[in-house]
Amino acid sequence: MSKGFLLVLSGPSGSGKGTVSAALMEKNKEIKYSTSVTTRTPRPGEVNGENYFFATMEEFEKMVEKDELLEHAHVHTNYYGTPKEFVFNQINQGEIVLLEIDVQGALQVKDKYKEAVFIFLLPPSMDELLDRIRKRGTETEEDIETRFSNAFKELDFVGEYDYFVVNDSVDQAVKDIESIIAAEKLRVKRHSDIKKIMMKGRKDSFEHSKF
């Protein structure tokens, strides 16, 4: 049986990681989305274990203490994190798990689990990034400058990633990520049983494995 992997899709604000993630998931229904744990109150219709794992502040702090999260962040008054257990269970079943996250979060994951596949999503240029941040229109000029300056600093961390994808067109970015997924499925290191499978001598031996 082949192991799956965690695909970390990350990039600065304005790189378009939300849009690209959504388009990728829409085209590739077999990819699992990493389910976060949060301390915020469930909204009407949200299901525990589907949209989020809901936890009390105390439960969340215990998870942090026991090192049960791949990363976590404090947003406004609530905590959000990525539970190791969910991700590792899926991977052990051969699944590909997508985690769409900001650069700070990705670097936390890298520290704890460098076996993940790290993709840095880039805007086509810094001019274009500024345009995109501006077009959101919900921010003050000061907010825009802060976001832009953070994006600029975050570029320094691209060397920590395995791959970069330029989000000039969403379609092309999705295709690039699909190539990365296809290649990563063929990595020898995730298939410790290649010789055993060959030895079975059955023509359909590979078809029965996950990949």
Added chain:
Amino acid sequence: MSKGFLLVLSGPSGSGKGTVSAALMEKNKEIKYSTSVTTRTPRPGEVNGENYFFATMEEFEKMVEKDELLEHAHVHTNYYGTPKEFVFNQINQGEIVLLEIDVQGALQVKDKYKEAVFIFLLPPSMDELLDRIRKRGTETEEDIETRFSNAFKELDFVGEYDYFVVNDSVDQAVKDIESIIAAEKLRVKRHSDIKKIMMKGRKDSFEHSKF
């Protein structure tokens, strides 16, 4: 400017690496085939530096001595080898260079140049491999058994490779290799200038680089 890379396509006798290489090159004209150096006499029409680099026995031995070859082998009465200079020149110009080679040769390349991308081509099963070796029809039963037993032993080296591709259909094998190439082009480690390119702030900045 982005660096290219050396793609080493290798596998046991009967894995179909010759057929797959030819189909890959036919579909992807931009890939360069690694030109070997040989001591054998040029056949009519063969051009030095195109089909092969032709060398005298003395010249060849000097190349081995000076560590100018990525690998070399003795076949019948002649030597064949892969000159570093040709490969590295192409890579530095951003090209992808294909080297189709047996497992022993690939392991020599791995020793000298682990930055290459190593693909192990597998038959769908050992039964199928035996069928394929038999169907060549030009060998004695003893030759067939030797080839099969060597292929069996060579499977132990799959762990030295980056990727494996199952050659069940040539079309699918070529597609898998194309995915690997597409992904390897997006490797951060081959693009030391990502931040510099972004900083130019021109929308077409990536289009002017090799990838």
